[in-house]
Amino acid sequence: MVSTSDNSALAPAEARGRFRGGERTATTSGWCGGFAQANLLAVPRDMAFDALLFARRNPRPCPLLDVTDPGDPVPREVAPGADLRTDLPGYRVYENGVLTEEVGDATPFWRDDLVAFLFGCSFTFESALMQAGVPVRHIEQRRNVPMYVTSRQCRPAGRLEGPLVVSMRPIPSALVETAVGVTARYPTMHGAPVHSGDPDVLGIKDLDVPDFGDAVDIAPGDKPVFWACGVTPQAVVMASRPPYAITHAPGQMFITDRTDESFQVIGLDNSS
């Protein structure tokens, strides 16, 4: 495995403890190698059915790993010792679809009626990409992954609708097929890419101006490859304007106790 960060060897509980203690980081990409990372969306109980139905109808951007009971901040399936109010490096708070706060501790903003959803994150398959010899440029460049709002609409559910958001990784052309094969084995981490090549197909005007995260240098011979992204629920919150929502800050994920391998589905693809 490529060691990409001093934090790659941390256990998930150690990393979560640091964030709980106030440590911040621009991205958890590369942290806790071998452990699955997750996107957070917390909405009031009144919106929770719509959110769960939205996830069911849009499994590529919103592959569901865990759902809490209303008011319970503990993700009992993927990290029963964690607290979702404190254990991420950064949070965003939305009121009526407008970003009102970006904070390191969501405790003052949590509510007793919040239901939290955790969706798989593509950071999870980055270890497997590197092990297969596929370079991950944003880790090499110590940046957050670039993310873009696309022109593709998700399937609506109740009061929730909005565009698909994608993450982009530049991949050497000769290795795109390998990257497809590796990531297809992680359907709950967004799976295979939704597109590779021309960004215009997804309505993306300029790769140097991502909507979330950092622009990444594209090496000669690299092709841009796009995966469905768990920031999609944030674009949906902005588009649908539910009264209240708390999410992770893009790139600053929840790190679970589950290994990458526990989410790997064998037999889907043998191209790598």
Next chain:
Amino acid sequence: MVSTSDNSALAPAEARGRFRGGERTATTSGWCGGFAQANLLAVPRDMAFDALLFARRNPRPCPLLDVTDPGDPVPREVAPGADLRTDLPGYRVYENGVLTEEVGDATPFWRDDLVAFLFGCSFTFESALMQAGVPVRHIEQRRNVPMYVTSRQCRPAGRLEGPLVVSMRPIPSALVETAVGVTARYPTMHGAPVHSGDPDVLGIKDLDVPDFGDAVDIAPGDKPVFWACGVTPQAVVMASRPPYAITHAPGQMFITDRTDESFQVIGLDNSS
């Protein structure tokens, strides 16, 4: 395929049209050979998150095939031309967990805030069992399948909790392994049995006294085999007492436009 009923050759839309026109039948087992059947649970929007979460946490008894938007009686994923208010042979209406009506047309009892859930039904794999040479006794005896409330509790979700319900099919001992292999290929139709042999293990006192459906004659050399059953949500309604619910009458299922084969997962098991 064993033809077990004059109704086995009907198309799903024809069968649904008959029920819409007022025809009743004690069971849809054996109807519309080759097409998947489904259990119905409709609850007010306020309970829908709990129901969807319950299904996620209990996929063996509640394998989800479709969910409607609030007020929409059309199951758009599995039968976009159907109407869930009229197209089943029989319905049960529950108020505060108490059965108040059993009717052939749910239209007068439908509400604008109802969300309908369809769960896979084990009738769906009965064609495959017969094709594999496994006799299906309740079809031979032209009865409804026997169903039993067990002593096993489901995983609760929000305000919903209750016991697992199972269906039972007597299977010749030498064919139990075949039956396990065939049904394991249908995970969204309850999949492999939860138990075979001693009913006491499930807290079932007397196979001759099912809680739902008909008692079935067990031939010499037959072993009772138990599958998780989509009547479980009705036992949950009775235990949890939500203000309002509409379900199918046990054994009187919704017949979808989707083929059995479309739900078959190849590669799970090669024992048959």
